[in-house]
Amino acid sequence: MENLEYLSQWMEAHPTAAALIKYLFWAVVVLGIIQYLRRLLRKNITDSNVRYKSQKGVEVFGYLLLLILTVSYFTGNIKDVALAIGLFTAGITITLQELILSIAGSVYIFLVKVYQPGDRIEINKIKGDVIDIDSIYTTMMEIGEWVSSDNYSGRIVKLSNAFVFRGPVYNYSRDFPFIWDEFNLPIRYGSDRELAKELILKIASEELSSYVHQSEEQWKAVVGRYYIEDAQVAPSLAITLTDNWIQFNLRYIVDYKKRRITKHRLNELIAKAIEQTGGKVVLASATFEIVRVPVLQLDSEEDNKKGIN
Known part of the structure; x- marks a missing residue:
């Protein structure tokens, strides 16, 4: 206690020295905060570009605050050091807004379960x-x-x-771990369309039966949770007439991680089934087919003379 009283009396007797000591104390605090924040950023930010800019930003605003403190103690224009600390905090917030948004984003991802x-x-x-x-x-x-x-x-x-x-x-997987996929099958004109529809839908229904059953239950939960209409999860087929062929569009539901292998499997099975129809169903292509060679009649030289006469 006696030491504190003596220090207080000494500071009252030497106001200039007391102000200088206070200035040095706050300068050390600011420099300490700068070093602490730089170490914190260096440990937690892996991206070198963001880390470098964040550290430089902390240094700039730290030195700016140090300048404000210097003006405060040697000119007397700013008496409240808390105001300088507030300015420093605001500067840090602006500089580290990317880091702050990232941390806020992680909290949002965890709470909302994005x-x-x-x-x-x-x-x-x-x-x-x-x-x-x-x-x-x-x-x-x-x-x-x-x-x-x-x-x-x-x-x-x-x-x-x-x-x-x-x-x-x-x-792709949070509330409904299935997606709709589709592909087109060009069928040549003259093929048995009903047979083509029957075999395509039969293969799709057999191959995708497990996905259809699982997705029906989960889609009901989605409809109950969100404002959304019911949807068809069973395989469907749409037909479009084009200039070159009949286009069969097969739409179906599939596990989001098995889209590629499922499309491969369906194409393989459908192609094999079409080959077994014995020509009743034929896949079309963009190649040209010459059906008949026209007969060309060439006039002889005598026929041309007779024609002239």
Whole structure:
């Protein structure tokens, strides 16, 4: 107590020295905060570009606050140090808005359950399977790009969680882990259309029966939860007449992870069934077929003379 009283009396007797000590104390605090934030950013931000800019931003606003403190103590224009701290906090918030949005995004993803590890999503025009979610980034195994269909490209993508606030998030598996797919079959004119319809729908119904049964139950839950109309989950066939062939469009529901293999299996079975019809059903193509060669009649030189005479 005596030491504190003595220090208080000494500071009252030497106001200039006391102000200088206070200034040095707050300067050390500001520098300490700067170093602490830089270490924190260096440990938690893996992206080198974002890490570099964040650290530089902290340094700039830290030195700006140090300048404000200097003006405060040596000119007397700013007496309340709390105001300087407030300005420093606001500056840090502006500089680290990407980091703050990412952390807020991770909280939003967790609470609202936008997606979770194992889901297949598309966000910021990047599609893939979610393999990890941390406080700043969502890690995805990319699909598509230079490979066909829904195959993995082999690239692991780290995407800022802030993107959940900046655009739509397409989830292939969250509430309804099935998608509708379709493909066209060109059937030659003159084929038995009824037989073609029968065999295509029969194969699709047999091959997709498990998906249809599972999706019916889950679609009822979707209809009950959202304002949405009921939909047909059984395979359907639509026919369009074109200039070259009869186009059969097969639409069906499939597990979102088995789209490619299911389409391959259906094409293989339908092609085999068409071959077994003995020509009653024939697949069309864009090749040209010469049905008959026209007879060309050439006039002789005598016939031309007679014609002239």
